[in-house]
Amino acid sequence: MADLLQIQEPGAAQMPGPQWKAFLELGFRPLYLAGCFWAAVSVALWVFAPGLLRGQLAGVVWHAHEMLWGFIATIAVGFLLTAGANWTGINPLTGKALGVLGASWVVARVAYLVPGNTAFGVAVASELLFFTCAAVALGRAIVGARSQRNYGVPVLVLGLGVANALFLWSAWQGDPVRLMQHFNTGLLCMAVIALLVARRVIPFFAMRAVPGLAIPMHTRSGHWQLAAAGLAIGGGLVGWAQASALFLGVAGVIALVQLSAWKPAAVRRVPLLWILYVGYAALAAGLLVAAAQLSGAVLRAAWPAHVIGVAGFSVLIIGMVTRTALGHLGRPLRTDRLMVCCYGLVIAAAALRLLALLPTELAWSALHASAGSWVLAFALYLWRFFPMLIRPRIDAAAAPIPKPAKIKVRQHPTP
Incomplete structure (x- = not known):
């Protein structure tokens, strides 16, 4: 271990x-x-x-x-x-x-x-x-x-x-009303990108890391999922809240079905993978929370944005910026204790931020604890990865990267 x-x-x-x-x-x-x-x-x-x-x-x-x-x-x-x-x-x-x-x-x-x-x-x-x-x-x-x-x-x-x-x-x-509409549009555009990328790379990463693991790519369900998310954006733009809620719910349910088919138990001992699984699960939950709010559930306006953005996007991000950076830098695809610490801190920050949305006496303390955990997580990431990201790949002498649109680049081990 x-x-x-x-x-x-x-x-x-x-x-x-x-x-x-x-x-x-x-x-x-x-x-x-x-x-x-x-x-x-x-x-x-x-x-x-x-x-x-x-x-x-x-x-x-x-x-x-x-x-x-x-x-x-x-x-x-x-x-x-x-x-x-x-x-x-x-x-x-x-x-x-x-x-x-x-x-x-x-x-x-x-x-x-x-x-x-x-x-x-x-x-x-x-x-x-x-x-x-x-x-x-x-x-x-x-x-x-x-x-x-x-x-x-x-x-x-x-x-x-x-x-x-x-x-x-x-x-x-x-105009605060239109401002929130446009924020939600941007949030859902980002959700579509996250769904597209995660469905491609998570199964790929998992099958490369776990010997003998075979999981489906869910190409067809992915197309339905992206279509549902796109229709949800369109429904929001024209003011059809119920239709948007329905399509968000469909996209969220498909994400949960995909996640279960990706055999999460098989990656529980691989931090570079389970962090991505946790982020994808939170993104799916965030889509369902957004659907519930649009359907009339009594929720604070901040709930969908924070479940999708902090628990979903940010957990996926801390996993992706470690896994893809290591791969493209020619480094071993293994975490060290500091990287795993970053994962734990971002998850803690997300949980505390959601706790801060509840009407309790702990809200203010939870907000500050969340912010402290968040800042520390990304500061540690920078401390660990900054020296790597400003230097050439370990195998740079054998694999130079050409100029754009003239010569094909070397195919790296990550998609």
């Missing part, structure tokens, strides 16, 4: 030094670091130093925006830019172009904290540039490779950007 909790690293003499070229090689490197850094900083600001939030976005609006588009969507874009290279054989963004994408993200995060209309305009423009460039880069790679099964991916990324623009416009206009 001890061997499962160790990660064998090369000796100090074999460790290559930091390189800008390596850092800007694939999208996961700068965007995983940026997203996880902002996960820790934004929650620390929101809970422990709200007085520093002096930008045009009000406190809770800033928090909602930054968690969905500043953190969760950023990690998703980093993953998709990297996975897109494997799906198509074409690296969507690398080098200076990837650096410009990262710079636009940084400008947006800083500008949202600065008072004044000019800073807000700069933030909005920078963020829209981020999502547009990411969608276009993915689209060029996917269409160029004629990867028809992935044609919807850049559309979903662009949908995230459009929902973000509408959210920001509603915030500027001071």
Whole structure:
């Protein structure tokens, strides 16, 4: 068991030094670091130093925006830019172009904290540039490779950007009703991306890690699930709450059926896998909670967003940013104690955050404990992975990554 909790690293003499070229090689490197850094900083600001939030976005609006588009969507874009290279054989963004994408993200995060209309305009423009460039880069790679099964991916990324623009416009206009509608649209666009990615990679990862394990990919049910989620988004946009609730419920039930077929008991001793299973289960539960709320159940408005976002997306994210980073860096696919600690801290943060939504005397203490656990989890991730992500792969000399759209990239062991 001890061997499962160790990660064998090369000796100090074999460790290559930091390189800008390596850092800007694939999208996961700068965007995983940026997203996880902002996960820790934004929650620390929101809970422990709200007085520093002096930008045009009000406190809770800033928090909602930054968690969905500043953190969760950023990690998703980093993953998709990297996975897109494997799906198509074409690296969507690398080098200076990837650096410009990262710079636009940084400008947006800083500008949202600065008072004044000019800073807000700069933030909005920078963020829209981020999502547009990411969608276009993915689209060029996917269409160029004629990867028809992935044609919807850049559309979903662009949908995230459009929902973000509408959210920001509603915030500027001071329209809280439309603001929440656009937030929910962005949340569900992100849910579709998460469902699509998780259904592809979780069975793949599990069968590679557990000898003899055979589990179905659920391609057909996945198509029904994505269709149901898409119809739920459409129902929400036109105001058909009951129809949206029905389709969300269908998507959530399908996710639970898929999860049970993936034989969760077989992965209970593999942290890189069970963390993904836990996140997928929470995402399924979040879709059902959202369906219940739309059906008329008396729930606080914050429940669906926090079950889907904190318990679902964030638990999936901490698993994905470790598993995929190790794979693409040529590292052994094993966790160490610190990584498992990160998993436990994010799960604890999610549980405490949901506890804080209950009308009890523990709510305030639970909120602060959740924030502390959350910040510590992502700080530890950065401490562990930052040195790896700014250096070349261990086998970089044998497997260089070419420039985008000219030469096929080396196929890495993760999808």
